[in-house]
Amino acid sequence: MPALKFAHRSVLTFIILSAVVFTASAQKQKTENKKIKDYAQLVDPFIGTGGHGHTYPGAVLPFGMVQLSPDTRLTGWDGCSGYHYTDTVVYGFSHTHLSGTGDLDYCDVLFMPTTGEPRFKNTDYLSGFKKKNEEASPGYYKTLLDKYNIGVELTATTRVGVHRYNFPSTPNANIIIDLQHRDEVLDSWIEVVNDHEIRGFRKSGSWAADQQVYFYAKFSKPFKTYGIASDDQVQEGKNKLEGKNIKMYLQFDNPGEVIAKVGISAVSTDGALKNLDAEVPDFDFKKVQKAAKTAWNTELNKIQVEGGAPTVAQATQAAQTDIRVSNKPNAKRPAIPDYAKIKQTIFYTALYHTMLAPSIYNDVDGQYRGLDQKVHTAQGFNYYTVFSLWDTYRAEHPLLTLIDKKRTLDFIKTFLAMYEQGGLLPMWPLASNETFAMIGNHSIPVIVDAYAKGIRDFDAAKAFTAMKAAVNRDQFGLDDYRNDGVVLADTIDLSVSKTLEYAYDDWCIAQMAKMLDKPQDYTEYIQRAQYWKNVYNNQNGFMQARVNGGWVSPFEPTEVNRNYTEGNAWQYAFMVPQDVESLMAWMGGKQVFETKLDELFTTESKLSGNAVPDVTGLIGQYAHGNEPSHHMAYLYNFTDSPDKTQLYIDRILREEYSEKPDGLAGNEDCGQMSAWYVMSSLGFYNIAPGQSQFQIGIPQFDKAVIYLENNKKFTITNPGASISRANIYLQGMNLAKKAYNKLYLNYNDIADGGEFEVFTGKLSNKMFLQDIEKPFSKIADDLIVANPYIIAPSKDFKQPISIQIKSADAGAKIYYTLDGSIPNSNSLLYNQPVNISTNTTVKAIAILNGKSSFIDEANFVKVN
Structure with a gap:
C-alpha cells in the first residue's frame, strides 16, 4: 500500500494536532512529566x-x-x-x-x-x-x-x-x-x-x-x-x-x-x-x-520502548493454533516465553552497556591526573577516560549526541584537555595514559559529528587545529599517507585499514572546515578523503595492500593478515562510508555493488590466515563481532534493493544478540556492540558520523520514544513489530503525519521532535521502494587521480622480466621513468609492457584532465 494512504488514515488527527499551539513552557512541562518506568x-x-x-x-x-x-x-x-x-x-x-x-x-x-x-x-x-x-x-x-x-x-x-x-x-x-x-x-x-x-x-x-x-x-x-x-x-x-x-x-x-x-x-x-x-x-x-x-532508571528512561514481539498471551494463542500436541488428556504444552520481555531485556541491557564507558575520571572537586601525569582541575565539566574510539565513534557516540548532549560536550572538552596536556587528540586513552591502541584518529569524527549536530560550546578553532595536528604527524604511516596518498605495506603493518580510516578522518576534517568556512582546508582534506582509491584494486574489487609499486601477492580475500586490522579484505571491502556512491561507481555500478554485497553475506568461504578471535559473528564473510562491518548491511539502501537492508538488519538483530550470557557476537568494546543494537532497533543508523543523515532500517518495537534534551520527544512506531516475525519489510512511512519517501532521516527530523510511523509487512514492497529517495554519500569524482600500479612476476629476477603499469582511472595516461627520476607529462608514455633486465627503479604517475596522481615506485633487483 502506498505511504500516502497511511497518511490519509490519520489526517483528522493531524489536523486536530496542527490546530493546537503548544508554548515552549507547556512542551517542556509535558516532557518533564513523562512517567519514569522501572526499566532497570x-x-x-x-x-x-x-x-x-x-x-x-x-x-x-x-x-x-x-x-x-x-x-x-x-x-x-x-x-x-x-x-x-x-x-x-x-x-x-x-x-x-x-x-x-x-x-x-x-x-x-x-x-x-x-x-x-x-x-x-x-x-x-x-x-x-x-x-x-x-x-x-x-x-x-x-x-x-x-x-x-x-x-x-x-x-x-x-x-x-x-x-x-x-x-x-x-x-x-x-x-x-x-x-x-x-x-x-x-x-x-x-x-x-x-x-x-x-x-x-x-x-x-x-x-x-x-x-x-x-x-x-x-x-x-x-x-x-x-x-x-x-x-x-x-x-x-x-x-x-x-x-x-x-x-x-x-x-x-x-x-x-x-x-x-x-x-x-x-x-x-x-x-x-x-x-x-x-x-x-x-x-x-x-x-x-x-x-x-x-x-x-533516569538514564534508561531517555528511550522508552513498548512491544516488539508477541506477548505471552499472543504466543500462547498462536501455539494453540499452530503446535500439534499429544492427544493424551493431561498433556502439557511447553511454557511460552514472553518474547516482548526478552526483546526489551536485550534492548535495555544494550542501552545499559552504552553507559558504562567512558568513565568519569575527576574527583568531586574537579581534580584529575592528566596525560602529562600532572594534576589539573576541570572547570565546569567532567573529565573522562576509557575512550575506545576506533569502536565507539561508529554508533556509541552518535547515540549519545542524541540522548546526552551535555556529556558529549564534556567528552570533547576532555579531548581538548588531553591535546593541551599530552600534545595529541586521544586515540585510546586509559587512566592517565595514551595506549595508542587500534588505528585512526577517531576523536575527530566524535568532535565533528557533535559540532554538526549543534553541540558547539567548545573552542572549535582549537579543536580544528588539534585535528590537523593529529593527522599531520609522522607516526603510524601517516607520513606515507600524506606523501604517497597511501600507507604502504612495505614497511607499515595494517596498511589497508590505516589508509581507509585515515581517509575517513580527513573527510571529517573537511566537513569541519566547511562548517568553519575554511575553503582552503576543505579543498585539501576532501581530496585526502579519496585516498581510499589508492588501495582499491579494480582488477578484483577489493581493498588490497600496496607493496613495491604493486599489489601484495598472492591475494586471498578471506585471509586475515597483517594488512588489515582484525579482519580481511572482505570486511574492509566497503569501508568507505564517506564516499559510497563513488565506490559503487568504481565497482561497476549499482548492480555490481549489490552483487558484491550479496556475496559478502552469502559466501560459504571460510576465514583463512591468522586466527584472530575478534572476527566473529559471521554471516558469510560479514563479521558482526567486529566493528568494521557494522555499517555494511545499510549499504543496500544505496542500491535498487533497499529491502535487503531491512532483511539483514532484522537478521543480525535476531541472530547476533540474545538474552543469554553469551548474547553478544563479539567484544562489547565499551558500548559499540550494544549501541549498534540500540540504534538499529530504533530503526535508523548513522553510517558516517560527521554528517546529519541517519539510514533507515527496520524499527523493532511497536513504539519507541526518544526523550530529547531540548524538551521534545521523537516517537517511532511500527505496529507490525508485534504481529509476527515475518513483518520485516517496509510498506510505507509517515513523518509528522505526512507520507515520507526517503530512506534516511536527517538529524533535525529527530531533534525537532515528532512522530515517525513505519508500516511493515511480510513481503518486500518493490513498488513502494522503487521511487523512494536514496541516501547520499559522494565526493566529487575527479578530486584525485588514483596511483597507478605495477604488475610484475617478482621483485627479484634472474632472467629478464616484463612488467605492466595500469591505472584504475579510466582514460588516465601513464608516464614513467626507469632511471629513478621523477616522472612528468614529458616522460615515457606507457602503452605496452616494459622489459626489465638489470637493477631498475621504476617510477610512474597517472594523469587525467590535467591532474596527476602520486608517484608509484617499484624496485627490481637482478640476482645471480
Whole structure:
C-alpha cells in the first residue's frame, strides 16, 4: 500500500494536532512529566559475560569511576573484564573494570572477605560460588562465598564502592586487601588511619603503562586487629608499608554485618576521602543501592520502548493454533516465553552497556591526573577516560549526541584537555595514559559529528587545529599517507585499514572546515578523503595492500593478515562510508555493488590466515563481532534493493544478540556492540558520523520514544513489530503525519521532535521502494587521480622480466621513468609492457584532465 494512504488514515488527527499551539513552557512541562518506568528491572548485567563479550556484572553508576565487580579470572583474552560467566571461583571484589575490551587492565584494589586464619595468596583465599546464588542488576551485585558462608553484596556511587558482608558467627572475620592483584605493580603502599579507616595507593603497569589509583576506606565496625604484609609475610608493628607486593588483613570479632565503603581517586588519598565523604556520608547500604537504581532508571528512561514481539498471551494463542500436541488428556504444552520481555531485556541491557564507558575520571572537586601525569582541575565539566574510539565513534557516540548532549560536550572538552596536556587528540586513552591502541584518529569524527549536530560550546578553532595536528604527524604511516596518498605495506603493518580510516578522518576534517568556512582546508582534506582509491584494486574489487609499486601477492580475500586490522579484505571491502556512491561507481555500478554485497553475506568461504578471535559473528564473510562491518548491511539502501537492508538488519538483530550470557557476537568494546543494537532497533543508523543523515532500517518495537534534551520527544512506531516475525519489510512511512519517501532521516527530523510511523509487512514492497529517495554519500569524482600500479612476476629476477603499469582511472595516461627520476607529462608514455633486465627503479604517475596522481615506485633487483 502506498505511504500516502497511511497518511490519509490519520489526517483528522493531524489536523486536530496542527490546530493546537503548544508554548515552549507547556512542551517542556509535558516532557518533564513523562512517567519514569522501572526499566532497570529489565537489565541483565550477565548478558555479555559469557562467550567473548568481555563484560562484567558488578555495581556501577552511569559512566562511573568505580566499577565494583567480582574477579573470577586473572589472565587470558576472555579474562579482560576480570570475570567470565563460566567461572566457579572468585578471588575477590575490585573497584575498577573495563567493559568489553580486547586487552587486560584495571581490577584495582581487591577486597576479599574470609574467615579463620588470614591468608595472602589468592589461591588460598579464593572461594567457590554457585550461579544460583548470584544476582545482578544496575548498581547492585550479590553472591555467596561457599568456602566461608559469607554473603556479599555490592553497590556503588560514581566514585565510591560500597560492600556489605554478612559473616557467619566467628571470632575471626577477615577482609583481605590485595594490592598486588592482577597486573604488574610498580609501587604501592597502605596505611592504617584508625580502627575504622585505612588508605592506600597502587601504581601499576599493564595496557596503561603507568596507572595510579589512590583509595580511602571506612568500615561500619571497628576491626580488632590487622596485619600488613610484604611478600605475603606480615611485618609486625607496622601501620604503614610500601612496596610492590603489599597486602593486608583486617580482622573483626564476630561482627555479623560489616559495610565497607571505598572511595578512589587518581590524584591523592585526600581526593579519595573527599569523594567518599561527599557521595556516601553514612553506612546506609540500601540507600546507596536505591539511589543507584534511580540513577540508572533516569538514564534508561531517555528511550522508552513498548512491544516488539508477541506477548505471552499472543504466543500462547498462536501455539494453540499452530503446535500439534499429544492427544493424551493431561498433556502439557511447553511454557511460552514472553518474547516482548526478552526483546526489551536485550534492548535495555544494550542501552545499559552504552553507559558504562567512558568513565568519569575527576574527583568531586574537579581534580584529575592528566596525560602529562600532572594534576589539573576541570572547570565546569567532567573529565573522562576509557575512550575506545576506533569502536565507539561508529554508533556509541552518535547515540549519545542524541540522548546526552551535555556529556558529549564534556567528552570533547576532555579531548581538548588531553591535546593541551599530552600534545595529541586521544586515540585510546586509559587512566592517565595514551595506549595508542587500534588505528585512526577517531576523536575527530566524535568532535565533528557533535559540532554538526549543534553541540558547539567548545573552542572549535582549537579543536580544528588539534585535528590537523593529529593527522599531520609522522607516526603510524601517516607520513606515507600524506606523501604517497597511501600507507604502504612495505614497511607499515595494517596498511589497508590505516589508509581507509585515515581517509575517513580527513573527510571529517573537511566537513569541519566547511562548517568553519575554511575553503582552503576543505579543498585539501576532501581530496585526502579519496585516498581510499589508492588501495582499491579494480582488477578484483577489493581493498588490497600496496607493496613495491604493486599489489601484495598472492591475494586471498578471506585471509586475515597483517594488512588489515582484525579482519580481511572482505570486511574492509566497503569501508568507505564517506564516499559510497563513488565506490559503487568504481565497482561497476549499482548492480555490481549489490552483487558484491550479496556475496559478502552469502559466501560459504571460510576465514583463512591468522586466527584472530575478534572476527566473529559471521554471516558469510560479514563479521558482526567486529566493528568494521557494522555499517555494511545499510549499504543496500544505496542500491535498487533497499529491502535487503531491512532483511539483514532484522537478521543480525535476531541472530547476533540474545538474552543469554553469551548474547553478544563479539567484544562489547565499551558500548559499540550494544549501541549498534540500540540504534538499529530504533530503526535508523548513522553510517558516517560527521554528517546529519541517519539510514533507515527496520524499527523493532511497536513504539519507541526518544526523550530529547531540548524538551521534545521523537516517537517511532511500527505496529507490525508485534504481529509476527515475518513483518520485516517496509510498506510505507509517515513523518509528522505526512507520507515520507526517503530512506534516511536527517538529524533535525529527530531533534525537532515528532512522530515517525513505519508500516511493515511480510513481503518486500518493490513498488513502494522503487521511487523512494536514496541516501547520499559522494565526493566529487575527479578530486584525485588514483596511483597507478605495477604488475610484475617478482621483485627479484634472474632472467629478464616484463612488467605492466595500469591505472584504475579510466582514460588516465601513464608516464614513467626507469632511471629513478621523477616522472612528468614529458616522460615515457606507457602503452605496452616494459622489459626489465638489470637493477631498475621504476617510477610512474597517472594523469587525467590535467591532474596527476602520486608517484608509484617499484624496485627490481637482478640476482645471480
